[in-house]
Each structure stands twice: as structure tokens, then as C-alpha cells.
Amino acid sequence: MNGARVEFRGLRRRFGSTVALDGLDLTVEPGELIALLGPSGCGKTTALRCLAGFEQPDEGEVLVDGSDITRVPANRRDAGMVFQSYSLFPNLNARDNVGFGMRVRKAPAARRHARAQELLELVGLPSVGDRYPHQLSGGQQQRVALARALALEPRVLLLDEPLSALDAKVRVTLREEIRRLQLSLGITTIFVTHDQEEALSMADRVAVLRDGRLEQVADPATLYDRPATPFVAEFVGAMNHLPGLVSGDRVTVLGQRLPVEGPSPDSARVDVLVRPEAVLVTPVDASGGEGDGIVMVSSFRGSTARLRVRLDDGTEVLADVPGHDSARFAPGTAVRVGLVERPVLVAARPETAVAAAIPEPDVV
């Protein structure tokens, strides 16, 4: 099974007055798993549906291995798809669901059953062939759906939020398994999700979409460490926007002078973008003296705890501390706040961004 190269070229699609795709350009390399990530309504599902043939773009084209498939009907495209949920045929058992595509192609029953069994084993469900969809758990149903999508050896695998209806534990196991299968089969895979953790943990590259356009496409580490736009910074992971003053190639923020990473805007007053794990907090009573702020909320997450600290000037900062340390940061604790000595990203300070960065006073 070899993956195909998929290209979206200037894809546009509007539904009435809403623009779902506004000139999307994206190339997916053979064998790559790419995640389309974005808030709802950003066009990620529409892009996938254009590739599957369930949606016709108003403009632009979709190419698979260089050939234009924009006008090819959905049932003659070489792409297997896994849907969000409830996509198994309720009247067929798991084996016949997996064998459906082969049945459409009039493959003899014996070969169909053998191949279905082979695929059910591949997705880790060797003994559910006789069960009907309503007798399977949500996770099992999605595994069968995956087996069904792979049965015809498609050159592209399309995953439309296949894990979003599952509970947390199953979701994590299944996403690891999908990734393992995808790597071993080498099949080009496009994965639509609104869950950034899912996208970052599974994909070779993540494409962040906003209002039908590509914001940034990069490997997960780059996307997280060097978001190209403030939107990406905000959407992927949590991000602090702290007021700073640029002078030369350095920026003054929270009383520290840090080197600026990448380009800096024209204005001197900027937003400094800092991840919560790059914020250092220490309880004041340990060292004595005045604090910079007070812990408002502490939410324990196991390995870490995320603090929301209100600084004396009213700015709120998110900071991560080790989970075993969380007892020292109970709400009400006065803390000193600093930043890890590392180059930081800065962004222009539009009025709206300032308003968004300073939360409403009633947040307690």
C-alpha cells in the first residue's frame, strides 16, 4: 500500500453567506499524516469532504498524485474515510461492514470474508466478526470503521474527527493505534480534529486553519515553539500575552530584559507571548519580601498544576508548576513571578488583543 500525494489548490467553497474555504492551498506528501486543526467553522471538514467528493468546491482543484479529481464522483475516488460516529451499517455485522466495499466490487464471498477477518485482526478485533454495530462499544465501532476504510487499500485515508465521540482513555489508545497502523501501511492520511493535543501527538505536520485559510503548517514542535501568527499561538496550547516594551533586539517584560525571537513589530509597545511552562513562580514566604501577584486559581492536572496569577497591575498570568509542588501554591498565596531566560516571541498589540489579554475583573 503506497500513499499518494494530495494537493489542495486555491480551494474555495461558500455556503450561502458563510465562507467555509477561502483559497486553501496545501500539499500533503506521500505517506504523511497531516492534521487539519482549527476551531469549528474553520473549513477543515469542508476541505476533507472536498477530497472525499461529498462537497464540490466553488473554485480550485483537488489533486491526487497529480491528477485532478475535483469532478470525480465520490464512489470512484480512491480514498477510505472514517466518520465521526454511527457510520457502520446497522443491518450488517462487523465482517460484512468491513467487506461492504468488496461486495460492491463483486468480490466472491470467500475472499471477502478472509480479507475482512484479516483487517479485523489488524485493528485488534479478531473475534467480533459476527457482532452487529449495536453490540460493539464506541471504540470497537470506530476500529471496525477503520478496518472498513482500509479494506480496499485506498491510497488516501481520511479521518473526520473519528475519536471525538469516545471517552478519554479509549481516545488515547486508539489514536496511538491509528498512528502505528498508518506508519506501518505508509498510507497518506488526513486527520481532521479540533483537539490540539490529538493533532500534536499524532501528526507529522499540523495545518492550522482559520476562516477557511491556512494559518500555518508545520511539524508539532515548530508549531508549538514558534507559532507563526498570534492566532496559532493562542489556539495551540495556552499562551500568555504580557505587555512589553521593545528596544533594540530585546524586550522588557515583567522587569526582565529578554532577547526577541524572530521579527518584532514596528511599535515599541508589544505583546510578549509566553507559554505557561516558561513562567517561573515562587511563593513569597519562602524568601520574604514583597510578591508580584497572588494565586487566584490552581487546577491540578497530575504531573503539573496550572496557576492563574493576578499581578499587582491587574494582568493575569498562567503558570505551570510541578504537580507535587502544587500544595505550596494554594489560592491566595502571594508569589513572585519571573520568566525563563529564553528568547521570546512578540506580537503587535491591537486594541482587541489587549482587551482579550486582560480578563474581566469578576473572574475569581
Add this chain to the structure above:
Amino acid sequence: MASLTPQVTPGTAPGAAPAPAPSRPGRPRRPRVWRGAVLLLAAVYFLVPLIASFVFTVKAPGQGFSLDAYGQIFSAEGFGGSLLLSLGLGVATIVLVLLLTLPAVVAVRLGAPRLRPVLEVVCTLPLVVPPITFVAGISTVLRWGPDYLATTPLYQTMIAVQNPDFPVVLVLAYVVLALPFAYRSLDAGLGAIDVRTLSEAARNLGASWPHVLLRVIIPNMRSAMASASFLTLALVLGEFTIARLLSFETFPNWIYRISGSQAQVSVAVSVFSLLITWLLLLALSSAGARQRSGS
């Protein structure tokens, strides 16, 4: 970010919860009495006429218990012919109404969801047209047609649809009458499955549209189709006005005819046809149930 802020107001929720709890155990007791009363009333309403009919058929004045009336049904002149005619009309109507509504309902659901209210109104319209108006219109057309179409091939068609052995015109009329019931059943059945996802999954696996309809949608709508068929059959087996005014001897019209001469037999036939209808209902609903347990 908002999830970090404690929005819960702990005072209200636990305080409100215990209040309705004590009243709950006492609640079902009173309705149970009412339930029984309603059931009894309904039972009286339905069973008294049935029992009275049955008693009337088995007890002739001055004689004792006798099932003679039931024996006479089968030898009565016209019984077999009219029953077969009604069943034949019923089957033809079912086939035609399903062929019309099923693709329409599916197409509207998948392709033009905004047309759904239009389809609903169109299919429900026959309910508001009184049968007498309907049949008056039909008979006007049937009278007018042959005169004006005498020299065209349509003349033969006008005659053919009125063939008393199998009056196609009745099938056409019954299809219209059955539309609201068929539409309701099929629309509800379609609402119970995710047609869009299922058909997209099938399309993705290479199925053409006819294949999607035959292999994916229809198998998952068997119980809805069964109930549409049953309602249609019950309607056709009981329809009197149109057949009577167009002078075709369907089963209800035959019952009406013999009730003048053989009152006891006609009531026996009514009880008998009720039994047939019940058996058909049982058969159809068990077909639906078998599908549900199988899937």
C-alpha cells in the same frame, strides 16, 4: 481559560435536590388508579361492540348457539372475488405508494432539506380533502374523459383503468389517500437512522446511488416500510366511499350488499375481516421486530 474559574455555586444545588425527593415515592400511587380507570373505559369502548357483534352472529332468536353464519361466509356469492380484489388493490397500492414516497423522502432528506416542509404539506393534503369531494372529482373526470378523448389512444386508457376486474383508478385514488400515512412512517423511520453518514460511508466504499438505496437505506428501514404497508393495507381493506360511488365491488362494498339480505352473515364477515386485519398486523409487526433483533 474559563474552565479554570470556579463557576459552581455550591449552596444552591444540594439545597434544591432533596426537596422533590420525598414526594417522589408517593407520586405513582394515585395515577395507578386513574390508569386502571382509563384502561377500563377504553376496553369497554372497544370491546362492547365487538362482543355484541360476535353474540349477534352466533345466536339466532329462538335457536341456541350456532357458528352457521361463519360457515356461510365462504359459500356466500361474491365473497372470494371481492376479498381477492381488495387484497390485490391493497398490494398494488402499497407497491406504488412506496415506490413514490421512499425515493422522494430520501432525496429530500439528502439533497434538499429545505423542501421537507413542502413535501410534508403535499403528502398531508389528502387528509383535509373529504373523500366525497375526491370521488366527485374523479367521477367527473371519468365521465368527461371518454367523450373528449374518443378519437385518441387515451380513450382506451380511460376504459382500461375502469376495468371492473382490476380497477386501476381505485389504486390511483388509494395511493393518494395512503400518502399521509406512508409519508409519516417513512419520515419517522428515516429520522431514526443517520442517512447522510450511512450513504456517504457507502458512497466512499464505491457504491452507486441505486446501490446505496437498495443495500443501505432500504434494509435499515424495513420496520418503517412495514408500518407504512400495514397502514396502507388497512386503509384499502376498509375503504368504502370511493369504491361505492365508482361502483366497484370491493370487500367493504360486498359486505354492504349482503348486509341487506343476510344480516347475520354480514356481521360475521365484519368480525372475520377484523381478525384478518389483526393477523396481518401481527405478521407485519413481527417482521419488523425480527429485523430489529437481527440488526
